[in-house]
Amino acid sequence: MSVEQYEIVVVGAGPAGLSAGIFVARQRAKCMLITKDLGGQLNLIPKLENYPGTIMSSGPLLAKTLENQYLTFGGEMTYDTVQKVEEIEGTTDLRIKTVRAEYLTKALVLAPGKVPNNLGVENEVQYQNKGVHYCTKCDAPFYQGRVTATVGVGGYLLESGILLSRMASKVYLIYRGGQLGGDKEMIESLKRKNNVELVPNSSVTSVKGSNALQQIQIKDSTGSSKTLDVDGLFIEMGSKINLDFVKHLIKINTKGEIEVTDGGKTTHPAIFAAGDATNIPYKQIVAACGDGAAAGLSAFNYVEKLKGKPGIRSDWKKTIGDTVFHY
Ligand SMILES: Cc1cc2nc3c(=O)[nH]c(=O)nc-3n(C[C@H](O)[C@H](O)[C@H](O)COP(=O)(O)OP(=O)(O)OC[C@H]3O[C@@H](n4cnc5c(N)ncnc54)[C@H](O)[C@@H]3O)c2cc1C
Structure with missing residues (x-):
C-alpha cells in the first residue's frame, strides 16, 4: 500500500x-x-x-x-x-x-x-427537530410562549430549565430522582419560577404527535403513567x-x-x-x-x-x- x-x-x-x-x-x-x-x-x-x-x-x-x-x-x-x-x-x-x-x-x-446522547424512547428519532431537541441553548428561542418539557442529567438539566423558563410559557422539568442535583443557586432559582413545574421520580417513556411533537408520556416510580401536552421536548443527556x-x-x-x-x-x-x-x-x-x-x-x-x-x-x-x- x-x-x-x-x-x-x-x-x-x-x-x-x-x-x-x-x-x-x-x-x-x-x-x-x-x-x-x-x-x-x-x-x-x-x-x-x-x-x-x-x-x-x-x-x-x-x-x-x-x-x-x-x-x-x-x-x-x-x-x-x-x-x-x-x-x-x-x-x-x-x-x-x-x-x-x-x-x-x-x-x-x-x-x-x-454526538449528543439520545434518550432512547420510542419515536424519538422521528420527532428530531420536529419538537424533540438536543441543544437547549441553540433551540430554546424557537419556543417563545410555548409549552415545553426538559429531561436530562445534572447541570445540563438545570441549565436547560433556566433557559427555557425565560422563553416558554411552561416548562416541565422531569428527573428520575426525588431531588434535583447540582448547583444550589440554580436549583433555588428554578424553584422560584412560576412557569416551571418540577416532575420528580419520573422518566419520559414515549413521544407522540402528528407532523410535529404534541404529547409526551411520563411514568413515575410507582409505575403510574400520564400524558403531558407539550410543543417541545429538550433532551439534555450529555454527549459523547x-x-x-x-x-x-x-x-x-x-x-x-x-x-x-x-x-x-x-x-x-x-x-x-x-x-x-x-x-x-x-x-x-x-x-x-x-x-x-x-x-x-x-x-x-x-x-x-x-x-x-x-x-x-x-x-x-x-x-x-x-x-x-x-x-
Ligand atoms: C441539535 C443541535 C442543535 C444545534 N444548534 C446550534 C445552533 O443553532 N447554533 C450554534 O451555533 N450551534 C448549534 N449547535 C452546536 C454546533 O452544532 C456545534 O457546536 C458544532 O457543530 C461543533 O462543531 P465541530 O466541528 O467541533 O464538531 P461536529 O459538528 O460534531 O463535527 C465533527 C466531525 O468530525 C467527524 N469525526 C468524528 N470522529 C471522527 C473520526 N474518528 N474519523 C473521521 N471523522 C470523525 C464527524 O463525522 C463530524 O464530521 C447545535 C448542536 C446540536 C446537537
Whole structure:
C-alpha cells in the first residue's frame, strides 16, 4: 500500500475541521481532510439563526458552503474513519491509520466534535427537530410562549430549565430522582419560577404527535403513567466525545475534552485541535469556526517552522510605497 505524505491532516468535517481546512488550503499547504460525514452536528440544525452574517440559514447549507470553499482552495477530502494516530520513531511525522488507508503528515488538526446522547424512547428519532431537541441553548428561542418539557442529567438539566423558563410559557422539568442535583443557586432559582413545574421520580417513556411533537408520556416510580401536552421536548443527556484514536498522545481533561491553549495548541507539538471536542466554554458554530481557523493557522506555522521558514501572522500587513495594507 502506498502511503501518501501530507503537510497537514484534518480530522472531521464539522464547522471546526472545515474552517481549519479552508485556512490551511488557502496557504497552499498540502492538506487532507478525513471525515466520517459532511457537517457533523450541522446536520441536526434545519434552522440556523445565530451564525453571524446570515439572517436565516441551515446547518447542512453551511456545511456544503464550507466544503465548497475548502475544495476551491485545493484541499483534498476523503470519507473514512480515523482509527489510530502514531508517532514515527526518529522523525517528526505522524502516521494516521484509517479504516481504508494510511497517511503520513507533519501536523494534525483534530476536530472530531461530539454526538449528543439520545434518550432512547420510542419515536424519538422521528420527532428530531420536529419538537424533540438536543441543544437547549441553540433551540430554546424557537419556543417563545410555548409549552415545553426538559429531561436530562445534572447541570445540563438545570441549565436547560433556566433557559427555557425565560422563553416558554411552561416548562416541565422531569428527573428520575426525588431531588434535583447540582448547583444550589440554580436549583433555588428554578424553584422560584412560576412557569416551571418540577416532575420528580419520573422518566419520559414515549413521544407522540402528528407532523410535529404534541404529547409526551411520563411514568413515575410507582409505575403510574400520564400524558403531558407539550410543543417541545429538550433532551439534555450529555454527549459523547470519542478520542480513543489519539488519547495516548495528548492531554485530555476529566470531562473527556482535549485540553487546548491559544491557537488550538495541544500538549503534543504537532497536534492542534478545535471545536466541541476541546475544553472551550461555548460549544457553538461560530466558536468552532473561529477556533478551527486558528488551529489550522497554528498547524501551518508549525510546518513552516519545520522547514526553517518564519510562518505567517493572521494580522500581517504589507507596505507598498506610503500605503500600509492590512490583510
Ligand atoms: C441539535 C443541535 C442543535 C444545534 N444548534 C446550534 C445552533 O443553532 N447554533 C450554534 O451555533 N450551534 C448549534 N449547535 C452546536 C454546533 O452544532 C456545534 O457546536 C458544532 O457543530 C461543533 O462543531 P465541530 O466541528 O467541533 O464538531 P461536529 O459538528 O460534531 O463535527 C465533527 C466531525 O468530525 C467527524 N469525526 C468524528 N470522529 C471522527 C473520526 N474518528 N474519523 C473521521 N471523522 C470523525 C464527524 O463525522 C463530524 O464530521 C447545535 C448542536 C446540536 C446537537
